[in-house]
Amino acid sequence: MLTKYPELALDRWARKYGPLYSIRLGNQLFVILSDPGIAKDLFVTNGAIFSDRKEMFVKSQTVFAGRGVTATPYNDRWRKHRRIATIWLSQKAVDRYTPILDFEATDMIKALYADSKNGTVNINPQTYAGRCSLNNMTTITFGRRTDSIHHPLVKQALDLSREFMNTTGPMSNLVDFMPERVQKWFPWSMKTRGKKLHQGLVNTYGGFIKDIEHKMKAGIQLDDCLAKTMIEAREQEDLDDLDMAILASAFMIGGVETTASIMQWFSALIPAYPAIQRKAQEELDRVVGRDRLPTIEDEKNLPYCHAIIKEVERCHNPFWLGTPHVASEDFEYGSIFIPKGTVVVLNTWSMHYDESRWERPMKFDPDRYLPDSTLSSASANLTDPYLRDHWMFGAGRRICPGMLVAECEIWLAISRMLWAFDMSEIPGKPIDLKEYDGKSGRSPVPFVIQLKPRFEGVGKVLERERRGAESVRLRG
Numbered sequence: 001m002l003t004k005y006p007e008l009a010l011d012r013w014a015r016k017y018g019p020l021y022s023i024r025l026g027n028q029l030f031v032i033l034s035d036p037g038i039a040k041d042l043f044v045t046n047g048a049i050f051s052d053r054k055e056m057f058v059k060s061q062t063v064f065a066g067r068g069v070t071a072t073p074y075n076d077r078w079r080k081h082r083r084i085a086t087i088w089l090s091q092k093a094v095d096r097y098t099p100i101l102d103f104e105a106t107d108m109i110k111a112l113y114a115d116s117k118n119g120t121v122n123i124n125p126q127t128y129a130g131r132c133s134l135n136n137m138t139t140i141t142f143g144r145r146t147d148s149i150h151h152p153l154v155k156q157a158l159d160l161s162r163e164f165m166n167t168t169g170p171m172s173n174l175v176d177f178m179p180e181r182v183q184k185w186f187p188w189s190m191k192t193r194g195k196k197l198h199q200g201l202v203n204t205y206g207g208f209i210k211d212i213e214h215k216m217k218a219g220i221q222l223d224d225c226l227a228k229t230m231i232e233a234r235e236q237e238d239l240d241d242l243d244m245a246i247l248a249s250a251f252m253i254g255g256v257e258t259t260a261s262i263m264q265w266f267s268a269l270i271p272a273y274p275a276i277q278r279k280a281q282e283e284l285d286r287v288v289g290r291d292r293l294p295t296i297e298d299e300k301n302l303p304y305c306h307a308i309i310k311e312v313e314r315c316h317n318p319f320w321l322g323t324p325h326v327a328s329e330d331f332e333y334g335s336i337f338i339p340k341g342t343v344v345v346l347n348t349w350s351m352h353y354d355e356s357r358w359e360r361p362m363k364f365d366p367d368r369y370l371p372d373s374t375l376s377s378a379s380a381n382l383t384d385p386y387l388r389d390h391w392m393f394g395a396g397r398r399i400c401p402g403m404l405v406a407e408c409e410i411w412l413a414i415s416r417m418l419w420a421f422d423m424s425e426i427p428g429k430p431i432d433l434k435e436y437d438g439k440s441g442r443s444p445v446p447f448v449i450q451l452k453p454r455f456e457g458v459g460k461v462l463e464r465e466r467r468g469a470e471s472v473r474l475r476g
Contacts, residue, residue, distance in 0.1 A: 007349035043396030062194035105412035119452030206245030
């Protein structure tokens with residue numbers, strides 16, 4: 001009942017049993033939250049109790065080997081990894097490498113423009129979005145990038161991320177809920193896949209770190225990146241090779257999947273709404289014009305484009321159930337007793353489609369966000385949780401550490417796609433918005449659309465802006 005569209009089954013039970021109820025899977029008790037107020041009470045107000053993670057056998061113990069920012073229990077190792085991650089995910093860091101995000105978004109739009117050949121070649125934008133996110137994270141993590149969607153690392157890295165999403169769903173692996181002796185000794189196929197994925201991550205991303213370390217020892221000057229930071233802090237932070245490989249892997253998977261998935265859902269969704277496109281494009285023409293691309297600084301003056309992104313994130317959160325929390329001690333919430341060790345799941349689907357909050361929530365309607373000018377990173381800190389824009393980035397002390405980067409990436413990519421193209425469906429090739437790929441992180445099943453340049457000068461502007469962005473990136 002929970003291996004396919006688990007968020008829908010959990011939502012049905014919430015309507016029957018209320019916004020806080022429990023289920024048991026194998027040997028594990030789960031509590032399901034479906035209300036913003038309860039989420040804030042547990043994850044924020046009582047964050048010291050509800051910030052732990054259960055070491056799921058496949059994700060935590062097998063794939064990440066007890067390491068990684070997202071899967072690590074709330075302990076000193078997590079604090080160490082989070083501290084290192086924050087160096088590269090803080091607002092100050094994001095401001096420093098915004099030129100990288102700017103260049104990669106421009107490069108993606110230019111590649112889509114070239115490969116769609118003036119709208120005559122139908123195109124699947126998913127790999128382009130994946131490469132854009134991948135390049136941002138490989139640059140930040142390893143100081144390297146790929147030069148086209150055909151570079152072998154693009155397929156290799158995206159395959160690793162997709163396999164991670166297909167083996168680590170919070171409720172998809174029966175092996176996670178069996179007694180420990182059964183987990184270890186029974187020949188589960190998912191366990192075999194987890195071991196293979198672990199080795200693939202270590203070989204790929206650990207191999208990049210080893211290469212950087214050899215170059216540093218040889219006295220070669222390298223750009224600053226996460227890997228360089230970890231190598232320099234190895235002794236001080238007591239990091240071993242596996243620590244560094246898995247922390248880098250967590251960066252790569254988390255940083256690529258969320259942002260790429262939102263770009264992909266936007267590309268799959270928006271062709272069916274030409275009126276929404278026109279409204280956004282009129283705003284872009286009025287504020288930005290046709291002689292340059294929209295920038296980070298333009299977002300505050302483009303409320304409708306801003307609203308489109310929030311509505312895509314509300315309708316198609318790639319991680320409806322997020323990464324579950326765990327109660328680190330017994331806790332009483334009103335008359336409800338939550339035992340130590342209970343896994344606590346936030347079903348954001350119920351919250352994003354709540355009729356008491358949203359009028360006609362199943363409808364895609366960016367107008368509902370027009371009064372909301374906040375960034376999602378700021379909205380997550382609102383005093384009233386019922387006013388928060390969406391819950392895509394999680395909540396509490398384990399909220400996504402990379403949301404500032406994700407917001408910048410998503411804004412640059414989507415605003416520039418709207419600026420450059422009229423996007424339309426292909427007759428006879430409908431886009432399936434209900435089906436998805438992935439058990440943990442969700443992205444659309446493959447689709448094709450038509451990308452037609454909005455005006456004659458699009459190509460010239462893209463070429464000029466790409467050259468300018470590359471110059472700034474190289475100077476940085």
